[in-house]
Amino acid sequence: MNNRDLVDRARHVGLSMRWRDAAGQIHRVSNESVRRLLAVLEGHGAPVAAGLPPMIVTVMGQLTPLSLPDGTQATDFRLETETGEVVEGPLRRIRGRPALPPFRSCGYHHLSIGPHATTLAVAPPACPTIDARMDGAGGMRPWGVGAQVYGLRTPGDGGIGHLGAVATLSRLAAARGADALAISPVHAMFAARPDQYSPYSPSSRLFLNVLLADPLAVFDTATVQAAALRNGRAYVDTVRMLEDAPLIDWPQAAARRYELLRRLYEERIVPHPPAELAEFRKMRGVALEQHAVFETLHAYFSTRGGRGGDWRQWPVAMRRPDSPEVARFAYEFASDVNFHVFVQWLAARSMEQACGAARAVGMRIGLVADMAVGVDPTGSECWSRQQEFLVGASIGAPPDALSPVGQDWGLTTFSPAGLRAGGYRAFIETVRAGLAHAGGIRIDHVMALERLWVIPQGGTSAEGAYLSFPVRDLMRLVALEAARANAIVIGEDLGTVTSAFRTMAHKHGIMGMNVLFFERTPQGAFRPPVTWSANATAMTTTHDLPTVAGWWQGTDIDWRVKLGQMAPGVDGVTLKDERENDRTALWAAMTTSSAGPAARRKPGAEKPPATAAGAARVVDEAIGFVARAVCPLAVIPLEDLLGLHEQPNLPGTTSGHPNWCRRYPGMTATVLSGVDARRRLGRLRAGRSS
Known part of the structure; x- marks a missing residue:
């Protein structure tokens, strides 16, 4: 194969032969890496020999150019909408090409042109806005709380937070004025692999993590307690120990949770199967059956x-x-x-009730779900949909200053060709699953709608390349699914993002994220909140970043020094010196009373020390600062409302740091009742009212 053939094949599948790093330097992907990736990419989504593509995606009110199969003589079309309405008429012409006229009915419609047929997806111009979700209500600009579901505490939860606690937190936050509760991903994991618990490394995004199911969503308290007691004294003692621990012991807690669920299933469900469970199974169809069979097979072969x-x-x-x-x-x-079908039903009931609780108490946005960027290639979703995923490649990030060897996330992603060949079914159903019980969704690493760094199986991240995706179609489908669910969409757009992508996301109503630590000028000053984006969600921090208290005290630096997680040529002393400069800059920004030329410092605005007491003052100021952002929504993580100094996850670590294991102090029912939390909620409300 000559180099020209290789370039042509790479271009055909959307693989870039070159890439630009953060410093602007151009790198070329090796021919060997391209060949290995082509071996995976060219095995998906064989082109259809004749006919229209399985799906055409357009926007309502716009003409839709067509590429008709050779020899097509038809000059008319026939469209049958979702509602059964039939529209017929002549094709139009745009620059000599046939085109469909504008349609006003959003949805998935059946299109026929001569002997050819396809699905026409007509999307709205953009996702629903915050204003639309707020029903035009004036007053305080909306705000919300962010929480890690597994970290919430409820009496009798067995050591793992569940969706019943989410319902409780929704009611508490709404009573204090919140309109949204953003939660960590609730995707299905592996029943037989409890040591894999990162919510961003799921087995399937189409189903739920049953360890987060609340038994009380189906059974009464007495039934659940009796089942726990019948598991024996050792079980009860172990569960009590797990519930009191500051960190989750996932293998132990998962085993105890499954013991309880299995007993409830065998004693209460098997003798008298509920009609609702049978209906759930029927409605979820083949996909649910395959997931349940996979879980059973996976457990069987894992032993x-x-x-x-x-x-x-x-x-x-x-x-x-x-x-x-x-x-x-x-x-x-x-x-x-059957058991795995049951626990999915229980999880779905739990999620539905958590969502219902948020809406019942007046949250105008409600739950904001989180969609992981990829799935574990050894999981349920890839097993059942092999032609729609790149099961022979992984995704990650190219080498950069912080990670000289790059990143391999151990996940895989959709095949662009497989998506097109399947009429985007896999993507649509993933987004739809995320929005099934939510008023919004956060799309992790939203840039994946445009491109992803893919790595050949067995290779290093440095041997990867960027793979392009049909971004225009995918954004339109996100808007269509969001409109059908009447939900907002937030895209995690931190890191290197092209201006063209941001423009396109804004056009489609996909909000970005403005995070305090990253809102800085080229000179290093922290930008005043009035200059933040009007198309983003304002946040103090995220699960992958230090909490405000931890950042102020340098807790994250201590961890990186301890684990040797520093860029070449950088040591702990350098990092701490840089952090001191950053503390000075942040405090100056937060304590300036206005952004104009006559800006003045607030009285008593001396910079607090990098101690726990000093950090507590900074957290107060940071929440008030972020709350004043012009962003249409502000979300403050529970970690910052409580002034915690440890973060949920330290990226780049798989051991040494207790990622995804931390539990919140105190019970969920009282977590917002403390003096500090109430004071910070007051600062948050005041900022959103200004």
Whole structure:
């Protein structure tokens, strides 16, 4: 193969041969890396020999240019809308090309042109706005709280926070004026792999993490308590110990949770299966059955050798969800399959009730769900949809100053060709699942709608390349699904983002994120909140960043020094010196009474020391500062409302730091009642009222 052929093939699948780093330097992807990636990319979504593509995506009110199959003589179209309305007429012409006239009815419609048929997705121009969700109500600009679901505490929760606590927190936050509660991802994980608990490394984004299900969503308190007691004294003692611990012991707590769920299932569900469970199973169809079968297969093979956790190492017949051998296995292990259907129903009921609680108490946005950027290639979603995912490649980030060898997240993503060949089914259903019980969704690493760094299996991140995605179609589909759910969309757009992408996201109503630590001028000064974006959500921090108290005290630096997680040539002393300069700059910005030339310092605005007491003052000021942002929504993580100094996750670490294990202090029912939390909520409300 000559180099010209390689370049042409790479361009055809959307693979870039060159990439620009943060310093502006151009790098070329090696021919060997391109060949290895092509071996994966060219195996998905074979082009259709004739006919229209499986889906055409357009925007209401716009002409839609078409590429008709060769030999098509038809000059008319026929459109049958979702509601059964039929529209017929002649095709138009745009610069010599056939085109559909503008349509006003959003949705997924059946389009026929001569002998050819397809689905026409007509999207609104943009996602619903914050104003639309607020019903035009005046007064205080909306704000919300962010929380890690697993970290919430409820009596009897067994050591893992659940969606019942989310409902409780919704009611508490709403009573204090909140209109939104942003939660960590609730995607399905692996029942047989409790040591994999990062919410951003799911088995499937189509289903829920059953460890977050609240048994009280279906059973009464007496039934749940009786089932726990029947598990024995050792079980009860262990659960009590797990509930009191500051960190989650995921393997232990998961095992105890499954013991309880299995007993409830066998004693209360098997003898008298609820009609609602049967209806849920029917409505979720083949996808739910395949997920339940996968969980059963995964547990079966995980006990039979180290490679059993990866379906790609299973016997060949078991690698295809539609094989006769898988069907026989599902029949033989029907009881286990049925159990996994039950726990998904329980989780769905829990999520539905949490969402309902938020709306019932007056939250005008409600829950804001979180959608991970990818899935574990050994998980349920990839097993059941192999042609729609790049199961032979992983995603991550190219080498940069902070990570000289780059990043491999251990996840995979959609195949662009597979998406098109499947009529974008996989993408639509993923977004729809995230919005099923929410008033909004946060899309992690939203730049993935445009491009992702993909790495050949077994290779290093440095051997990766950027892969392009059909960003225009994907953004339109996000807008369509958001409109159908009447939900807002927030895109995690931190890091290197092109101005063209931001412009397109803004056009489609996808809000970005303005995070305090990153809102700085080129000279290093912190930007006043009046200059932040009117198309973003204002935040003090995120789960991947230090809390305000931790940042002020340098807790994150201490962790990086301890774990040796520093860029080459940088040591702890340098980082602490830089942080002191940053503290001075942040305090100056927060204590300036106006942004104009006559700006004055607030009385008593001497910079606090980098101690716990000093950090408490800074947290107050930071929340008030962020609350004044012009952003249409502000979300303050519970960690900052409580003044905590440890962050939920330290990126780049898989051991040494207790990622995704921290529990909030105190019970959820009283978590916002403390003096500090009430004072900070007052600062937040005041800032949003200004």
